[in-house]
Amino acid sequence: MAPLPLHPFEIVDSRLPKGPPSEEHPITTPMTLLLCRYPLGQYLSNPNFTLIYSTRNPYDEYQDPLYSILTAGSQAPLEPSADTEKKTFWMKTYSENTGLLEKLEEQGILRRTGQVEKQGFVELVAVETVLKRGEWAETCSNQECRRREMIGDEEKRMVRCLRCKESYYCGKECQAQDWPQHKKACKTYQKLSGKSVPASGSG
DSSP states (O other): OOOOOOOOEEEOOTTSOBSSOOSSOSSOBSEEEEEEEEOOOSOTTSOEEEEEESSOOTTOTTOOSEEEEOBOOOOSOOOOOSSTTSOEEEEOOSGGGTTHHHHHHHTTSEEEEEEEEEETTEEEEEEEESSOTTTSEEBOOOTTTOOBOOTTOSSOOOEEOTTTSOOEESSHHHHHHHHHHHHHHHHHHHHHHTOOOOOSSOO
């Protein structure tokens, strides 16, 4: 089944100049962004989500697509989503992300689950994606690649590991290259999701 199309949305950032981008101002507001998932890290139940620009910048080829890191590192227990096509995670809502959650709620990108966690002097907020798998961009799990899906790219949408269904790759070449690193994690992801698929090479 074909994945859902990527879901771009606009965010206003008052720190940036207004109007369409130009050579003088390659980044302006409002910005068109994508929710993007980075490969799973240390905290398996707390997936890494970011915001990236939806397209490559025509005025600055070296512009990093990353706009904001959303996930806050935490091992605090987190209630998973009842919908297997959605994800929950602890969001950093302070410092440079102040006011960002409210904007994402208005755009129908994230919603609060009601869980909060005190971490030092700050409070983490548990959120669930309103978007479903396929509507957010994935990042290639191959450490030698790390390409992000963006609108307008010539490359096809990424494929996911058929065993754990959590790691994504540009194609078979990236998947095979990452298999020695992914093999152990793949088994862990399967155990967490309650499914196990016999290994016979790369997924």
